[in-house]
Amino acid sequence: MKDEISLAVELANSLKKKDKLHAYVLTGAGTSRASNIPTFRGEDGLWEKYNFEEVATLNAWLKNPVKIWTFYVEGIQLILDSEPNPAHIAIAELEAKNFCQYVITQNADGLHQKAGSKNVLEIHGNLTRVRCTKCNKKQVFTEPPKDIPPKCGCGSMYRPDVVLFNEQLPSDLITKSFTIAKKVDLAIIVGTSAEVVPAATLPFISKESGVKVLVFNKEKTDHIRIADVFIQGKCEETLPAFVERLSKN
Ligand SMILES: [Zn+2]
Structure with missing residues (x-):
């Protein structure tokens, strides 16, 4: 056979x-x-330690940028280090x-x-790429951002260029x-x-x-x-x- x-x-x-x-x-x-690769959702996903809706929605990013960016940067480092x-x-x-x-x-x-x-x-989307919450300009990270929250040249905050909870x-x-x-x-x-x-x-x-x-x-x-x-x-x-x-x- x-x-x-x-x-x-x-x-x-x-x-x-x-x-x-x-x-x-x-x-x-x-x-x-x-x-x-750490998964952000699902069993033993990074977001399991947090209340999913607290970190995985755009509203949360806008309301609490420093807290969420700090958490997110940990995950980004693991992804950038992976092969x-x-x-x-x-x-x-x-x-x-x-x-x-x-x-x-x-x-x-x-x-x-x-x-x-x-x-x-x-x-x-891509977790190592961000886009501006205002002008939509995109940028790719090769290392985690040092300034938290990272900002676009136009002065607005970057968000990860991934599909967040409740997004299309x-x-x-x-x-x-x-x-x-x-x-x-x-x-x-x-x-x-x-x-x-x-x-x-x-x-x-x-x-x-x-x-x-x-x-x-x-x-x-x-x-x-x-x-x-x-x-x-x-x-x-x-x-x-x-x-x-x-x-x-
Ligand atoms: Zn911008």
């Missing part, structure tokens, strides 16, 4: 056109787990070899870019993600639960559009119902094995 990775490689190879694979990768928290793991590197390799053109990620840690991915759609996801990126999900030949779903919408919807949209779906995940999720191949395991182990075998053919 063939193992799942062989089946996934076989399927991906059958979809290649002139050595090119038209695909997107969708990633979630599981992709960054091996990089020890991409083999799953991020394998995904960057897919793009470099033209086996995938888009990375749609729910992670806000910037590790895909650190690993070398170029076309990354960060639908939940950026509609331009969501629209683009849905278009991508329909038009490719292969969807590669990596380390994401099928719980957070709208990202969780993308694999279903792909399937309905006749796109083949590969699911790499440690746990069984709702996405395995529509997976053409489900590769169960740690994505930092299964994905590099998949990419290596895909490259050989």
Whole structure:
């Protein structure tokens, strides 16, 4: 009997056109787990120590900037110190070899870019980037800000460029993600639960559009119902094995 990775490689190879694979990768928290990224939400998330609504809303940032920025800077340092793991590197390799053109990620840690991915759609934003609460100017941190709260040249406070509690996801990126999900030949779903919408919807949209779906995940999720191949395991182990075998053919 063939193992799942062989089946996934076989399927991906059958979809290649002139050595090119038209695909997107969708990633979630599981992709960054091996990089020890602190999660801001969920069990043992950084925000669990705090009252979520006290720190994760724009109102809270505006009301209590020093307190919240001080807390936030701790998390930023951990993220800036973290390194991409083999799953991020394998995904960057897919793009470099033209086996995938888009990375749609729910992670806000910037590790895909650190690993070398170029076309990354960060639908939940980026924790190391800030934007002005007034003029919307953006800036990327390479080290945590020294002045708390950090301010834009226009004199207004910066806020993290992430989707906070009760905020809408950026509609331009969501629209683009849905278009991508329909038009490719292969969807590669990596380390994401099928719980957070709208990202969780993308694999279903792909399937309905006749796109083949590969699911790499440690746990069984709702996405395995529509997976053409489900590769169960740690994505930092299964994905590099998949990419290596895909490259050989
Ligand atoms: Zn400004």
